[in-house]
Amino acid sequence: MDKLGQLNQQLVNDIEKAATLQEVEDLRISALGKKGTLTLLMKDLGQMSPDERRVMGAELNALKDVLSAALDQRKAQLANEVLASRLASETLDVSLPPRPSPSGKVHPLSHVLDQAIHIFGQMGFALAEGPDIEEDFYNFTALNIPPEHPARQEQDTFYLPVASDGQPLVLRTHTSPVQIRTMQNTPPPLRIIAPGRTYRSDDLDATHAPMFHQIEGLVIDKQTHMGHLKGCLEEFCRLFFEDPELKLRFRPGYFPFTEPSAEVDILWNNTTWLEILGCGMVHPNVLQNCGIDPAIYQGFAFGMGLERITMLKYGIEDLRLIYESDLRWLNHYGFAPEARE
Numbered sequence: 001m002d003k004l005g006q007l008n009q010q011l012v013n014d015i016e017k018a019a020t021l022q023e024v025e026d027l028r029i030s031a032l033g034k035k036g037t038l039t040l041l042m043k044d045l046g047q048m049s050p051d052e053r054r055v056m057g058a059e060l061n062a063l064k065d066v067l068s069a070a071l072d073q074r075k076a077q078l079a080n081e082v083l084a085s086r087l088a089s090e091t092l093d094v095s096l097p098p099r100p101s102p103s104g105k106v107h108p109l110s111h112v113l114d115q116a117i118h119i120f121g122q123m124g125f126a127l128a129e130g131p132d133i134e135e136d137f138y139n140f141t142a143l144n145i146p147p148e149h150p151a152r153q154e155q156d157t158f159y160l161p162v163a164s165d166g167q168p169l170v171l172r173t174h175t176s177p178v179q180i181r182t183m184q185n186t187p188p189p190l191r192i193i194a195p196g197r198t199y200r201s202d203d204l205d206a207t208h209a210p211m212f213h214q215i216e217g218l219v220i221d222k223q224t225h226m227g228h229l230k231g232c233l234e235e236f237c238r239l240f241f242e243d244p245e246l247k248l249r250f251r252p253g254y255f256p257f258t259e260p261s262a263e264v265d266i267l268w269n270n271t272t273w274l275e276i277l278g279c280g281m282v283h284p285n286v287l288q289n290c291g292i293d294p295a296i297y298q299g300f301a302f303g304m305g306l307e308r309i310t311m312l313k314y315g316i317e318d319l320r321l322i323y324e325s326d327l328r329w330l331n332h333y334g335f336a337p338e339a340r341e
C-alpha cells in the first residue's frame, strides 16, 4: 500500500474509533477542511503534469469518497447512540400523582355572593348594578326620603363635594338606589338583585365597618303581594343556610321606601332570633317617582347585609377579619377556586 493509502487507512481507523460527534467533526476538518491533509494534496495537483495529475487526481478523489463515507457512517452511529441513551434515561412515570401547584383561595364574601347570585338566578332574578358614588336624589329623594326626613340622619352618610352640574353627591348608604335606576331604565315586570358596596360613617369594630356590602332585591309585577315576598325570602334563606326547616320571623319595621315594611329574623340553632334583612312592599310614591303606575304594578324589595350572612354561615366572629386580608385567615376560611359557582 502506498503512503497515501496508509494515511487514509489511519484516518478511517481514527474515524471509526471516534467517541463523540465532536471528535468526528475534528477528524473531518483535519482531512477535508480548508487546511486538511487531503485538501492540501488536491491543491498540489495544479503544479503536476497532465499525466501525473490524472493518476493522482483519480486516487485522491477515491480516497476522499472513502473518507466521506466513513465520516457519514460514524456520525449516524453516534447520533443513534445519543438518541438511544436519551430514550433510556428520560423516562416518564405516568403513575406519579401531580405535584401540588400553588393556588389562591376565593374570599368567603365572594363565595357567598356567588352562592346568592346562583340561588336568586335560579328563581329568575337578573343582576343589576349601580355606582358607589351616588346622587343624593337616587340614594334618598326618589326613595321617598325628602330632604328634611330624619332617615337621612340615621344613615350616617358620607357627603361628597357637589358635582359640577350641581348635584349633591354621597357614597351610597345602601343598594336601594339601584332599585330606582332599574325602574327608570327598564319597563316592568322586573326581577333583579343588585349586590354591591355600601358606606356609612361608622367606626370599625367587630360588627360595624364604614364600608360593607348589601344585596338588594326588587320584584315588580302586576299581581305581586306580601306572600311572594315571604316565599321568596324563605326559599332563599333555606337554600343558603342549607336547612330546609329553617324558621323565619317577619317583624313589622319601617323604611320610607316600603309599605308595609318588615325586618326578617332567622331562628339560629333553634335558640336565638337573629335579624338578617329589611324588606317590604315597594311604596306607591317610589313607583310614581320612577314613572310606574301603582294602580297597575306592585312589588317587593329587600336589602340584606352580605357580611352578616357570611359571618353567620361560616362562624366568623369579628367583621374586621373579613377585610384584613391575612393570608393565614384566607387560607383557612377561603374556598377552593374550583368550588366557585
Ligand code: PHE
Binding pocket: 173, 174, 175, 176, 216, 255, 258, 278, 279, 280, 301, 302, 303, 304
Ligand atoms: N335599604 C335598607 C337598608 O339599608 C334595606 C331595605 C331594602 C329595606 C329594600 C327595604 C327594602 O337598611
